[in-house]
Each structure stands twice: as structure tokens, then as C-alpha cells.
Amino acid sequence: MKIINFDHFAATKMRPEVREAMEPFFMQEYGNPQSIHTLADEPREALNKARLQAAELLNAAANEVIFTGSGSESNNLAIKGTAFARMDKGKHIIVSKIEHFSVLNAVKALAKLGFEVSEIPVDKYGSVDPMDVKNALRKDTILVSITHASNEIGTIQDIKEISKIVHENSGAYMHTDANTSCGFISTDVKELGIDMLSAAPHRFYGPKGTGLFYLKKGIRIMPLIDGGIQEFGRRAGTENVPAVAGAGVACELAKKELKDRTAHLLPIQKDIVSGVLGSLDEVYLNGHPEKRLPNNLNFVVKYIEGESMLMWLNNNGIMVASGSACTSKILKSSHVLSAIGVDPALAQGSLLISLGEDNSLEDAAYFVKELPGVVNKLREMSPLYEEVKKKNKV
Amino acid sequence: MPVYSEKVMEHFQNPRNVGEIENADGIGELGNPTCGDIMKIYIKVKDDKIDDIKFKTFGCGAAIATSSMVTELVKGKTLKEAERVSNEVVAEALDGLPPVKMHCSNLAADALHLAVEDYKARKAGKGPIGRVETPEHDENEHDLLEHA
Ligand code: FES
Numbered sequence: 026m027k028i029i030n031f032d033h034f035a036a037t038k039m040r041p042e043v044r045e046a047m048e049p050f051f052m053q054e055y056g057n058p059q060s061i062h063t064l065a066d067e068p069r070e071a072l073n074k075a076r077l078q079a080a081e082l083l084n085a086a087a088n089e090v091i092f093t094g095s096g097s098e099s100n101n102l103a104i105k106g107t108a109f110a111r112m113d114k115g116k117h118i119i120v121s122k123i124e125h126f127s128v129l130n131a132v133k134a135l136a137k138l139g140f141e142v143s144e145i146p147v148d149k150y151g152s153v154d155p156m157d158v159k160n161a162l163r164k165d166t167i168l169v170s171i172t173h174a175s176n177e178i179g180t181i182q183d184i185k186e187i188s189k190i191v192h193e194n195s196g197a198y199m200h201t202d203a204n205t206s207c208g209f210i211s212t213d214v215k216e217l218g219i220d221m222l223s224a225a226p227h228r229f230y231g232p233k234g235t236g237l238f239y240l241k242k243g244i245r246i247m248p249l250i251d252g253g254i255q256e257f258g259r260r261a262g263t264e265n266v267p268a269v270a271g272a273g274v275a276c277e278l279a280k281k282e283l284k285d286r287t288a289h290l291l292p293i294q295k296d297i298v299s300g301v302l303g304s305l306d307e308v309y310l311n312g313h314p315e316k317r318l319p320n321n322l323n324f325v326v327k328y329i330e331g332e333s334m335l336m337w338l339n340n341n342g343i344m345v346a347s348g349s350a351c352t353s354k355i356l357k358s359s360h361v362l363s364a365i366g367v368d369p370a371l372a373q374g375s376l377l378i379s380l381g382e383d384n385s386l387e388d389a390a391y392f393v394k395e396l397p398g399v400v401n402k403l404r405e406m407s408p409l410y411e412e413v414k415k416k417n418k419v
Numbered sequence: 420m421p422v423y424s425e426k427v428m429e430h431f432q433n434p435r436n437v438g439e440i441e442n443a444d445g446i447g448e449l450g451n452p453t454c455g456d457i458m459k460i461y462i463k464v465k466d467d468k469i470d471d472i473k474f475k476t477f478g479c480g481a482a483i484a485t486s487s488m489v490t491e492l493v494k495g496k497t498l499k500e501a502e503r504v505s506n507e508v509v510a511e512a513l514d515g516l517p518p519v520k521m522h523c524s525n526l527a528a529d530a531l532h533l534a535v536e537d538y539k540a541r542k543a544g545k546g547p548i549g550r551v552e553t554p555e556h557d558e559n560e561h562d563l564l565e566h567a
Binding site for chain 2 (some may be wrong): 328329330332333336340349350351352354356358369370373405406407408409410411
């Protein structure tokens, strides 16, 4: 059976070019880039090259790019790094309600240490109103961190406007979590006007085990890992040279292919939306109708639960995710869905699709053909659906 | 997806006794406060035995498999026997459940017991009981989640 990956936010397949770039640094050029002798030469070169490739994707300078271990680490570095470096200036941090857990749990940890956190609500599309950020700013606000695009509902935020407001009205740093958007829409740091940005190459055909962090020149943060002078002293520890080399190539490919990627993904996304909404009743799409990523879709299928839907689709070779409570390891339904006002019972029917370059229009057609059977089978089993059917009859 | 046993997968894919019974003698309908899921079990009773049983479930794979199993376990059994079927018995019959999914088997056993209770209440002229929200599970249970 053909396997269709509709869960690219979990993992993307590395590009052959990426793997090729990594290969030499496992067995032949295994040196430590920080050594003085010849063994360090090639690995050091590889780091420099990758830094340049990443800088070009972000429109930054090479010495503004730091390689971390993951997108989550980059978020932690932005938030805790700023908090620890600037606690003499204030202890107030602003985030949105729909941030990734690596942001929300980082500020939660800081709150335990005496920092104050404001969580900005979003509207029903998941958009942050820049005016709400303005109103939340205080004299002692040291950081504003708002995601560039939601990893669940795909809504893209107006980071440019938010950043402008933050800088005009406060001394706070502006960070954006671009772990989901980078590689698929423009993440030009100058255009966005931000101080820090997180990105995750494994989300755009790079290797796992490395993250990107943009730190604008002059922005002061405290490292989370102290030790040697690696990564300009901002992240100690021997560099993961193969992964960084691979990440560099993933960045180069992203810059080159950004427009083509959108052009490839949009028709697939469109077919899925019209196919799903056209073939099933009581299903709706979450997130912003226009301001959304080309590679994400989030549906609520009423009266059934996400895990059982996911297991049936899995049976048919289609890999998807869900924000339902039953699929979550902590048995809580998605905080993003609740922030946009989706009732917890409906959030149970959450269906999360994330597309990538290996998907095609045929995949979309196959999915649209298979989904109604799965949904109807589960609805026939659902006491909620039974109630609704009876009500409609009366 | 949690790692389910083959038995769980088999019941999930081919659930037994799905449906409803018109003019059921007892109905157990439970809401699960942990995740918001709902299970409904219908029974038909003859000579103190469960003559027929059907279920409807809005829930995860484990919830569907445990509902299916619990109906299979008690069909044709006496009410007394049905009352003795615990969530552990159901989970065991399915070759175990991941710890994070044990609460779903609670739901199945509780819904069955509620159906029996409802049958008795109706007979005594005090029924039907209607949908019941199961009590909030205590915090310790969430330790299980961390091990999961
Ligand atoms: S019914 Fe929700 S986790 Fe099983």
C-alpha cells in the first residue's frame, strides 16, 4: 500500500542533496571545528558555509546565525536568554495564547521564577490583533514573542506590524517562532523587523537534531549552555557538524524553491479543502481563510473523535495528526483550538493535515475519496450523531 | 498512536454489537470527564440474563475496542456476572491497554454497570437514569500519563 504522509509537521524526508552534504562529516572529516590542526579545516569550512546559507535564507549576516539543537531550543534560548540577560530592566513578557509549547512552557517556567507573563488572545481565525499587543506593553516589558505561523491552524500573523508597534512603544525585544513557517513562506528578518527568530530545518527537508536561531547584532541574551566559544559564545558544546552542514543545504534549497513550493502546495491544499467540505456535512475548516500557510489544514469533523479517525486513515495508508484530547499524551485537547473558541467536544474531532513536497494532487484525491467512508463508519458508531439524527427527524 | 495490542486493533476494526436497541430494558450512558468522550450501552434482559446488548461510542480507538469487548464478554451472561466485570477484566481480555488508555476501559465497565442499574431502576419505577458524567478522576491517575 502506498503511504501518504500528510503529517509533515512531524517529519519531512531529507533531500538527497542534504544527505550528501552531511555524509563526509561522519567518517572522513570527523574533526572538531575548534581544533587548531588540519583535521578541523573541513568541518570548520562546513560550519561557515552552512551559516552563510542560513543567513541568506533569513536575509541576515552570517554572524547573526546560531545553530542550536532544535526549534524548541531556539525558542527557549530567545525567551530564557532574554529573561536572564534583562531581568534588571524588567520581568514582563508577552506571548500569544496559541504559541508552541516550547514557548508557553518556557514562560511558565519563568513565571515560577517571578517573571510576569501576559498571554494575548486571538480571534476566531487565530489572528493576534497588533493593538492588543500594544495595549499589553508595559515599562517593564522585556520581550514579546509571537509565532510567525501556527503549527496547528496555519494562520500567519502580522509580525511586521507587531514588531513595529513593539519597537515604537517599548524597549522590549521582539522574537518570532518561525519553526513552522520557515522554508515555506518568506522569513526575511529585515522585512519582519524582528530581533530574534527560531527556525527548524527538519521541517523543510533538513536533518533532525539542529535548529536555527537568528540573533540581531546588538541584542543581548544569556546563553543557556555555558562552556566554550562555539556559536559566538551563545551556545557552547561541540558542533553537530553533519546536521549543520545538512541544515545549510536545506536553507539554500528553501531560498531557491520558496515560490515553487507554494505553487506546488496551493492546488493540493485547495483540492483537499473543496473535496472535504464538499463531500461531508458538519465539517469545517479552522484558521484564517486567506492568511494561512500553503501546507497546513485543520478541520473539525463533528461527532467523532480524532484518534479513531487517525487510526482508520492510517489503515488506508494516510498519515495525519489530530489535536483531540485522546491523541494527546496529556489527554488535553489542543490549546490552540480552545483559544480560537472551538468547543472541547468539537475539538475531539480535530483533523490536522500538513503537506510537503512528496504530496501530489493524486494524494489529495485519494484522501478525499477515503475520508467519507471513515467518517461515516465512526459516525454510525457515535451516540452524539445518533442524537443529532433523531433531533433532525423530529 | 498508542501501541495497541493485536486484540485491541482487531476489535477496533471489527467492533461487535454496534448499534442501539429499540425499547431497551436498560441504558447506560456515560461522559468521560478526562477527555470528553461518551459511551452508551443498551441491554435487553430476559430471565435476569443479558439477552441482547449494543453500544455506541464517541471516543478513541481504545474506547471503541473496550466497548466492543465488554459487550462480547457479557452477552448471554447473568446480571450478577455482568456487574462483576471490572475495567481490569476488560483490559485483560484485550491483552492489556497502554497506561494512558486505562481510563477508557473504566468508561466501558462503568457504562455496562450503569445499564444494569438503569434496568433495575426502571423495574422499580425509578428510572430511566439518563446520561451520567463520571466523577473527575483523582490527580494521581495522571502520574500514569507521565509513564506513558
Ligand atoms: S476515550 Fe478519550 S482517550 Fe480513550
